[in-house]
Amino acid sequence: MIDPESILVTGGAGFIGSNFVLDWFAQPAQATRLINLDKLTYAGNPANLESLRGNPGYTFVQGDINDAALVAKLFAEHQPKAIVHFAAESHVDRSIVGPEAFLKTNIDGTFTLLQAAKNYYATLTPERQEDFRFLHVSTDEVYGTLAPEDPAFHEKTPYAPNSPYAASKAASDHLVRAWFHTYGLPTIITNCSNNYGPYHFPEKLIPLMITHALEGKPLPIYGDGQQIRDWLYVRDHCSALRTVLATGRVGETYNVGGGNQRSNLQVVNRLCEILDELRPDSPHAPHAQLIRYVTDRPGHDRRYAIDARKLESELNWHAQESFETGLRKTVEWYLANSPWVDNVTSGAYQNWMAQNYGSR
Ligand code: NAD
Numbered sequence: 001m002i003d004p005e006s007i008l009v010t011g012g013a014g015f016i017g018s019n020f021v022l023d024w025f026a027q028p029a030q031a032t033r034l035i036n037l038d039k040l041t042y043a044g045n046p047a048n049l050e051s052l053r054g055n056p057g058y059t060f061v062q063g064d065i066n067d068a069a070l071v072a073k074l075f076a077e078h079q080p081k082a083i084v085h086f087a088a089e090s091h092v093d094r095s096i097v098g099p100e101a102f103l104k105t106n107i108d109g110t111f112t113l114l115q116a117a118k119n120y121y122a123t124l125t126p127e128r129q130e131d132f133r134f135l136h137v138s139t140d141e142v143y144g145t146l147a148p149e150d151p152a153f154h155e156k157t158p159y160a161p162n163s164p165y166a167a168s169k170a171a172s173d174h175l176v177r178a179w180f181h182t183y184g185l186p187t188i189i190t191n192c193s194n195n196y197g198p199y200h201f202p203e204k205l206i207p208l209m210i211t212h213a214l215e216g217k218p219l220p221i222y223g224d225g226q227q228i229r230d231w232l233y234v235r236d237h238c239s240a241l242r243t244v245l246a247t248g249r250v251g252e253t254y255n256v257g258g259g260n261q262r263s264n265l266q267v268v269n270r271l272c273e274i275l276d277e278l279r280p281d282s283p284h285a286p287h288a289q290l291i292r293y294v295t296d297r298p299g300h301d302r303r304y305a306i307d308a309r310k311l312e313s314e315l316n317w318h319a320q321e322s323f324e325t326g327l328r329k330t331v332e333w334y335l336a337n338s339p340w341v342d343n344v345t346s347g348a349y350q351n352w353m354a355q356n357y358g359s360r
Pocket of ligand 1: 010016040041064089109169
């Protein structure tokens, strides 16, 4: 079916992708059809998008971005006006234990999508070529680590990835850039800081700490807990991506961040305080007593900070949530959605955690 108003999303059943899809359909003037291509790895959860069941604008396709024939077929069938590429292996700890999947999905998979997009782009009329966008969703981890006195990452900061995850994302960014400069494919790259919010898989810091604290389990802090991250509420990331898609300049990179630098220890302490307030009768309160220091991650970056002034001044995007309001919303969401948490923390996930983290 040919529909000039459709967009193709990859990895739309993951944390940021599913928030993006829900946010997309929540926009009042959004008439666009959306096709979500997701392999449903351990990190993909179609239950996140249950509310879209029966929505005629939404199509879910289970498949791999490395499947060149499938990707070509989706472009040909749906004739999207854009592709928003989230699909990735995204967990740094997993990339240390098993980097192969990261190279396969993050590098080879992006290459497969770029080739398919290039072939499809060549079939479009000049008017439709003018509108087409390949939006590559990437991370600030490609820039490496900052010393306390360093200025925040800006779009011209040299790449210096330190983990297999960051290296694979850096490689994918370079491919996307090359497909713009070499083949004229209208690509845009966004490099975003750490996201948090609903549907975040509980292997990542914030949801891990909330779910452990609720069960009275230890709250494991890597090293001295002084690693600094720059946090952004996930729906603010989604609005940034919609803005870049609508008004960003092709061939450009935009850094996305909320200006919320916090050490991991500060984040965990604040989460504990919010839980103490919302669950005063918990047998585990005060929750900060559950904090335990564990051996640091190898190659652990010390500090990330994002300079998002280009996106703010050029495209007039601004984050809506403060760290305080976003964190409270997030804790409330996890308290109200315990069946979601029980579901994703069972079976294969438990086994993986036990194998890799033992009693942590
Ligand atoms: P996630 O791990 O929660 O979700 C990834 C999704 O991709 C899952 O639904 C998974 O099933 C799917 N997927 C994995 N391999 C696939 C394949 N080969 N084919 C098709 N689908 C596949 O990740 P996330 O945190 O939502 O991150 C999404 C994107 O945003 C990633 O590219 C990541 O690098 C980037 N990013 C994440 C953050 C963050 O804080 N989480 C920050 C900046 C950028």
